[in-house]
Structures are given as C-alpha cells and as structure tokens.
Amino acid sequence: MMKTFSIGGIHPSDSKISKDCKIEVLPVPSKVFISVAQHLGAPATPVVKAGDQVKVGQVIAEPAGFISAYVHSSVSGTVKSVGPRKDLAGNNMTHIEIDVEGDEWIEGVDLSDTLVTAIPEDNKAILEKIKMCGVVGLGGATFPAHVKLCPPPGKVAECLILNGAECEPYLTSDNRIMIERSKEIVIGAAIMKQVLGGCKTVIGIEENKPEAIAAMTAAVAELQKTAKGYDGISVMTLKKKYPQGGEKQLIDAVMGRQVKSMGLPIDVGAVVQNVATSLAVYEAVQKNIPLITNVMTITGDCLPMEKQHNYKFRIGMPLSYIAEYAGGVPEQAAKIISGGPMMGKAIANMDATTVKGSSSLLYLTAEQTVRGVESACIRCGKCAEACPMGLEPFLLQKYARNNMMDELEENAVQDCIECGCCLYSCPANIPLLDIIRIAKGDVIRIIRTRK
Amino acid sequence: MERLLVSPSPHLHTKTSTKSLMRDVVIAMIPAVIVSVLFYGWSELLVLGVSVASCVLLEYLITKYLLKRPCTVGDMSAVVTGILLALNLPATTPWWVVFIGAVVAIGVAKMTFGGLGQNLFNPAIVGRVFLLISFPTYMTDWTRPQGFIGGGLDGLSGATPLGLAKEGGVAAIEGLDYMDMLFYNIGGSAGELSAIAILAGFVYLLARRVIRPYITLSILATVAVFSGIFWAINPAEYTDPVFNLLTGGVLLGSVFMATDYVTSPMSNVGGIIFGVGIGIITMLIRYFGAYPEGMSFAILIMNSVVPLINKVCHAKKYGRA
Ligand code: SF4
Ligand code: SF4
Numbered sequence: 001m002m003k004t005f006s007i008g009g010i011h012p013s014d015s016k017i018s019k020d021c022k023i024e025v026l027p028v029p030s031k032v033f034i035s036v037a038q039h040l041g042a043p044a045t046p047v048v049k050a051g052d053q054v055k056v057g058q059v060i061a062e063p064a065g066f067i068s069a070y071v072h073s074s075v076s077g078t079v080k081s082v083g084p085r086k087d088l089a090g091n092n093m094t095h096i097e098i099d100v101e102g103d104e105w106i107e108g109v110d111l112s113d114t115l116v117t118a119i120p121e122d123n124k125a126i127l128e129k130i131k132m133c134g135v136v137g138l139g140g141a142t143f144p145a146h147v148k149l150c151p152p153p154g155k156v157a158e159c160l161i162l163n164g165a166e167c168e169p170y171l172t173s174d175n176r177i178m179i180e181r182s183k184e185i186v187i188g189a190a191i192m193k194q195v196l197g198g199c200k201t202v203i204g205i206e207e208n209k210p211e212a213i214a215a216m217t218a219a220v221a222e223l224q225k226t227a228k229g230y231d232g233i234s235v236m237t238l239k240k241k242y243p244q245g246g247e248k249q250l251i252d253a254v255m256g257r258q259v260k261s262m263g264l265p266i267d268v269g270a271v272v273q274n275v276a277t278s279l280a281v282y283e284a285v286q287k288n289i290p291l292i293t294n295v296m297t298i299t300g301d302c303l304p305m306e307k308q309h310n311y312k313f314r315i316g317m318p319l320s321y322i323a324e325y326a327g328g329v330p331e332q333a334a335k336i337i338s339g340g341p342m343m344g345k346a347i348a349n350m351d352a353t354t355v356k357g358s359s360s361l362l363y364l365t366a367e368q369t370v371r372g373v374e375s376a377c378i379r380c381g382k383c384a385e386a387c388p389m390g391l392e393p394f395l396l397q398k399y400a401r402n403n404m405m406d407e408l409e410e411n412a413v414q415d416c417i418e419c420g421c422c423l424y425s426c427p428a429n430i431p432l433l434d435i436i437r438i439a440k441g442d443v444i445r446i447i448r449t450r451k
Numbered sequence: 452m453e454r455l456l457v458s459p460s461p462h463l464h465t466k467t468s469t470k471s472l473m474r475d476v477v478i479a480m481i482p483a484v485i486v487s488v489l490f491y492g493w494s495e496l497l498v499l500g501v502s503v504a505s506c507v508l509l510e511y512l513i514t515k516y517l518l519k520r521p522c523t524v525g526d527m528s529a530v531v532t533g534i535l536l537a538l539n540l541p542a543t544t545p546w547w548v549v550f551i552g553a554v555v556a557i558g559v560a561k562m563t564f565g566g567l568g569q570n571l572f573n574p575a576i577v578g579r580v581f582l583l584i585s586f587p588t589y590m591t592d593w594t595r596p597q598g599f600i601g602g603g604l605d606g607l608s609g610a611t612p613l614g615l616a617k618e619g620g621v622a623a624i625e626g627l628d629y630m631d632m633l634f635y636n637i638g639g640s641a642g643e644l645s646a647i648a649i650l651a652g653f654v655y656l657l658a659r660r661v662i663r664p665y666i667t668l669s670i671l672a673t674v675a676v677f678s679g680i681f682w683a684i685n686p687a688e689y690t691d692p693v694f695n696l697l698t699g700g701v702l703l704g705s706v707f708m709a710t711d712y713v714t715s716p717m718s719n720v721g722g723i724i725f726g727v728g729i730g731i732i733t734m735l736i737r738y739f740g741a742y743p744e745g746m747s748f749a750i751l752i753m754n755s756v757v758p759l760i761n762k763v764c765h766a767k768k769y770g771r772a
C-alpha cells in the first residue's frame with residue numbers, strides 16, 4: 001500500500017497543467033536587482049559597491065551570522081547601486097543593482113554537461129563548498145543547507161528524505177527537474193547522505209508524477225550499477241495528499257515517526273531536503289557553480305497551453321520581465337502568486353525580482369480566489385478533520401478572537417504549520433488561518449520570553 | 452492587472468459551503484420523502500408543505516424583524532429542519548399542530564440560542580418532543596391515510612409495532628415480516644416507512660462526505676448489542692435486535708438527527724461516545740421506560756452532554772502522543 005501521512009490533509013485538484021512543459025532557459029535581461037535576503041535568517045551584508053565590476057558567480061554579499069547565506073552575482077557587469085528596493089510584498093530590502101555586460105563567469109566553474117558521479121571524500125570540504133556556494137533549502141523555507149547537514153552533537157541522522165512530493169497544486173518545477181536532471185539530483189542526494197554519515201536515503205514522490213518516479217528510479221539504479229556511494233538510496237511513491245511536502249508530514253509518511261512539538265526533524269533521526277536543493281548541492285560540489293539559478297513555473301487556468309512554462313531563471317530578474325517574456329499577464333488574472341496556491345505569497349509588486357527560492361508565477365482568477373462571505377460556524381468539524389497537525393481550528397479561532405492565550409497554548413496553536421487546510425475546508429468561509437497565524441505568533445513570543 | 456489582489460494564503464477554497472452541505476442533506480432525505488408521500492398521500496404532502504413553509508417563513512421573519520440581522524434563510528438549514536420535523540410526525544398530524552411544532556423548532560430551539568451553529572438541541576427533535584408531550588393524541592394516532600399506492604397497507608395499522616410490543620409484549624408483534632419492513636412497512640412516523648430509503652440517504656451523505664459514519668454506526672451497534680444481550684437472555688420478554696433497529700425512528704434518528712453538526716460532538720471519539728449514549732438511553736427507555744420508542748429523548752439528553760464531550764475528547768495531535 002502507498003504511504004502517506006497519518007493525520008488530516010486535503011485533496012484539492014492538483015492542476016498540474018504545465019507538467020509536460022520542458023525547462024526553457026530565460027535570457028538574461030539588461031539589468032538585475034539581487035536581494036540580500038534570499039534565505040531564512042539574517043540578510044547578508046553586501047561586499048560590493050557602485051562602480052565595481054562583477055562576474056557571474058562572484059560573491060556580492062556575505063552571511064551576517066550563523067543562520068545566513070552567501071549571495072552571488074547572477075550576471076557579469078557593473079554594480080550600479082546598492083540600496084533599498086521593494087520586494088514582492090512591497091517591503092523595502094537592500095538590493096544590489098547590476099547593469100549586465102556579457103556573460104563572463106568566475107574561474108573554476110565547470111559549465112559543461114559532463115556528469116560527475118565520483119563523490120569527493122572530504123566531508124569538511126563538501127560542507128564548505130555547499131556553504132560558499134550559498135545553497136539554501138529550495139522547498140519553501142530557504143534554510144541554509146549546510147546548517148541542516150551538520151546535526152548537533154549527540155544527534156544522529158538515520159534517514160535522509162529527499163522531498164519530491166511537490167504537493168502544492170499547479171507547481172511543476174520539481175517534477176521537471178526530476179525528469180530532466182534526475183541523475184544530478186541523485187548524485188546530490190548521495191553527497192548529502194555521505195556527509196550525514198551514510199544513512200538510508202528515501203526520495204519521496206507523489207503518485208501523480210509517474211514520469212518523475214520512473215526517471216528517478218532509473219537514475220538510482222544506473223548510478224548504483226556504475227558508481228560508488230549510491231547504496232541505500234531508494235524512491236518511494238507516496239499517495240497524493242496535501243500537505244505531503246510539509247517536513248513533519250513527510251517524515252511521518254516515510255518513516256512513520258512524528259517530530260515532537262517545537263522539536264526538530266533530527267530529534268527523530270530525519271533530515272529533509274528538497275529535490276531542487278539536491279540539484280543545487282550537485283552543482284556546488286561537483287561543478288563549483290554557486291546557487292544563482294532555479295526553475296519556476298508560469299501557470300494558471302487562465303493561461304493558454306502555449307503560455308504555460310517551466311523556466312530556468314537567474315536570481316535578480318524582475319518578475320515583470322519574466323511575465324512579459326512568457327507572453328504577458330493574462331487579462332483575467334486577479335491575483336498573482338509566488339509559490340503554490342496553498343502557502344505561496346500574493347505578489348503586490350511585479351517589479352520585485354526573483355530570489356533563490358522563487359518557484360512560480362501563478363495566475364488566479366477572481367472567481368478562483370476571492371473568498372466568500374463569512375457566516376456562522378456550523379461546527380461541522382471539517383477544519384479539524386483537515387488539519388495535518390491534529391489541531392482544532394474552530395476552537396483556536398474562538399480563543400484567538402477572545403485573546404485567551406493560555407487556552408491557545410494548551411490547544412497547541414504553536415504547532416500550526418500554516419498549511420491552510422483549515423481555511424480551505426471551512427464551508428462557512430471563516431478566515432481560520434488568518435486569525436490563527438496571528439495568535440500563533442503571539443503565543444510563540446510568550447513561550448520564548450518564558451525561557 | 453493594475454490592481455492586484457493581495458491577501459494571505461491559502462489562495463484557493465473548497466467549493467463546499469454551508470448551503471451546499473444543507474442541500475446535500477435535503478437530497479439525502481428525498482428517498483424517505485418520496486416513499487412517505489407515495490404511501491401516505493395528500494395528508495403527508497400537507498404535513499411536509501406546512502412544516503417546510505413555516506420553518507422557512509419563521510426563520511425569515513425572526514431574523515429580519517426580531518433580530519434585525521442578515522437573513523439566513525439562504526443557507527437552507529431551515530428547509531432541513533422543516534423536512535426532518537415532518538418526517539418525524541404521523542402523516543395524520545393536523546396542519547396547525549405541525550405549525551406549532553415549527554414554531555417551537557425554529558423560534559425556540561434554534562433562534563433563541565442565536566441561530567444556526569449556536570443551538571444546543573436539535574431543533575426538529577425539540578419540535579417533535581414538544582408536540583409529543585403537548586398533543587399526545589395526535590402524535591400517537593397511527594391511522595394510515597390513503598396513499599397514492601399500496602392502498603391500505605395491511606399489517607399493523609392503528610398502532611406502531613413498538614407500541615404493540617410495549618403493551619402486549621413480544622407476542623403482540625409475532626408474525627411481523629422484517630423483509631417487508633426493510634422496504635416499506637414500518638409503522639410509525641412518516642419518515643420511517645422504509646429502512647432502505649433512509650439507508651440510501653445515509654450512503655449518499657457518506658459518499659458526499661457530508662457526515663462521518665461514527666455516530667450513526669455506534670448508535671446502531673449499541674442498539675443491536677444491547678437488545679441482543681437482553682433478547683438472548685429472555686426472548687419471551689425482550690424484543691429482538693432486528694426489530695429494535697428497524698422501528699421507532701432509530702434509523703431516521705441515527706442517520707439524520709444525531710449527525711446534525713451543530714448538536715453533535717466534533718471529534719470522532721466524541722461521536723462514538725455520543726452514539727453509544729444514545730443507543731443505551733434509547734434501549735433503557737424502550738425496555739424499562741414509559742414511552743415505547745425513546746430515540747428522540749435519547750438524542751436530546753445526549754445533545755445536552757455534547758459540550759462536556761467536546762471538552763474531554765480532542766482529535767489526536769501530531770507529535771503529542
Ligand atoms: S493552517 Fe494550522 S491550524 Fe490550519 S490546518 Fe494547517 S496546521 Fe492546522
Ligand atoms: S470548518 Fe468552519 S464551520 Fe466547520 S467547524 Fe471548522 S470553523 Fe466551523
């Protein structure tokens with residue numbers, strides 16, 4: 001029987017319209033604006049100034065703390081300015097503006113197509129490379145990858161889980177890289193597995209991506225036959241259910257273990273990395289290519305088939321440039337999402353630019369996305385049935401509206417993963433997650449100050 | 452494009468709404484409604500019509516003129532209450548008695564508590580029980596009116612099988628054909644005529660994921676086990692499980708009334724406790740109490756315990772075993 005996580009979950013239509021669209025490379029625009037905040041943690045500190053010449057792959061900002069990451073230039077040319085610019089939510093963040101001239105890369109980068117299957121032996125050097133290349137988790141959280149690959153003392157990784165679930169509707173970039181770059185992803189997984197001490201490795205993919213499952217399975221088999229260090233890697237087909245790609249849910253699905261409240265995956269012996277991260281690890285370690293590209297999906301029901309795309313983009317490209325290149329924003333689009341429709345962010349500013357974790361431009365029509373009028377809770381329990389954390393959203397929202405902090409904490413509001421299943425399911429259109437999100441922030445602050 | 456919508460995630464929403472859920476409940480009751488109208492004819496149509504019309508009208512008037520709140524008739528919950536009330540009355544109930552039942556159901560049991568979602572007791576059952584106590588003669592008049600088909604169903608006209616058993620003991624119901632009862636011959640309220648019709652509704656509700664099966668199944672299982680034990684000990688004194696499942700509104704109540712969202716527990720475990728409670732209370736009333744059936748009272752009693760059950764029973768949380 002196919003595995004999946006044990007509590008809650010929903011089955012929205014998966015709408016993988018662009019699943020067969022091959023990855024195309026976006027041409028470089030004449031100007032890029034590279035944000036210094038492309039990862040979870042402290043924004044990086046710029047190390048270039050206006051007038052500096054930069055090459056593709058050159059460090060332009062350095063980590064400002066343990067949880068932070070390097071940022072590299074995605075183009076060659078002249079730094080025009082370093083200063084505030086609005087991100088996609090409309091907030092100001094430091095961006096490095098570069099006028100593009102040619103496409104000249106830094107030394108030592110291997111841009112050939114040759115597959116490098118031999119894994120270097122020195123784990124320290126591998127971790128250093130992953131760090132220096134600015135690799136962050138590309139599954140949504142953009143947590144610096146090397147940090148996750150160094151379990152704290154006393155903790156042992158028993159299983160590396162590669163997240164190929166891509167459970168968000170509409171998104172197809174992971175599907176495409178698993179089909180087109182399967183071997184690179186498996187090599188990346190083998191590298192991470194070695195760093196973690198040679199633990200078992202499971203690549204979890206949802207059943208609605210049969211081509212990806214076949215390609216990844218074949219890649220694993222071939223590498224196991226032809227190279228060393230690939231034992232103990234396997235592909236696991238998972239039943240389609242949202243939010244399978246949630247770290248806690250994936251661990252439950254693959255290992256049958258649950259992470260304790262406020263705990264970390266490594267507490268139960270798990271390390272979870274996205275398939276795109278694995279590809280970035282391959283490029284960093286085997287090819288010396290820093291993380292300056294990723295794949296994003298351009299999709300929506302209101303786009304004709306020929307305007308659906310999966311693009312390989314460079315960081316710092318204006319979203320409006322990409323939309324224009326893809327054929328323009330469709331008239332019916334009322335909302336544009338960066339990320340999936342369940343957890344992605346609504347874009348307020350199309351002049352914002354791509355970051356390492358960008359995954360889509362998703363066009364939704366008003367009919368699809370405008371919420372109905374809120375009515376009384378009919379106590380149907382559908383929100384609780386849907387919650388993958390086993391919470392009772394109807395109760396949490398009631399406590400939140402009455403500012404009952406103790407009750408909120410007792411009923412585990414801090415465990416909410418903000419997956420949106422509750423709000424999605426509520427027949428009375430109660431803005432459950434909107435309310436719970438704020439309450440969760442408050443309760444976590446209270447818990448922190450107590451410590 | 453100029454003015455992009457910006458709002459927090461999630462950006463998609465289920466198509467299921469309060470209204471669509473209520474519509475599904477109405478659809479699920481249609482088989483029982485059709486059977487009752489076919490066999491009880493015009494008088495049943497009158498009961499249904501008066502009940503639904505008064506429930507809807509009362510809710511409209513109360514929200515608009517008394518509470519001065521946005522009108523909630525559109526959510527169809529009043530239609531559900533109207534049909535349920537009608538199915539729980541004898542087909543011979545006079546129209547003004549039906550109307551009083553609707554006033555109690557909507558005016559007292561639903562709106563005084565604050566409308567849909569706030570009421571502690573199932574409105575239709577409150578209406579029925581009020582009538583049962585206030586107008587016992589009408590409510591236990593089981594003469595069968597002329598239907599459109601099956602002219603003068605023979606068998607047990609004049610009294611419900613449960614009533615017969617209460618007065619005359621097990622001997623009084625000897626010769627009842629359970630196969631018949633399964634399809635069309637259950638004496639009692641209009642809605643319980645056909646077990647198959649009710650079960651069809653149950654299957655529909657499950658298939659459409661309107662309800663979860665726990666409450667219904669735990670009621671049925673409890674009634675079966677409870678009566679099974681007594682019957683096994685003394686079949687001459689106690690009625691058998693099949694009889695108890697098929698009569699006295701057990702099916703109608705367990706499928707359509709005990710499963711009412713508002714007045715039943717939220718969690719699955721809570722639902723099972725609730726169902727077992729209803730089953731036990733029903734059988735206690737039947738075997739040892741003054742009323743022949745007991746389902747309505749059992750549901751009302753358990754309705755009042757729901758807040759307590761909800762306090763104690765919670766869903767299983769992730770990572771907090
Ligand atoms: S958003 Fe939070 S409360 Fe809502 S379903 Fe997800 S985890 Fe549960
Ligand atoms: S899904 Fe909505 S209506 Fe149903 S119990 Fe939860 S909050 Fe109430």
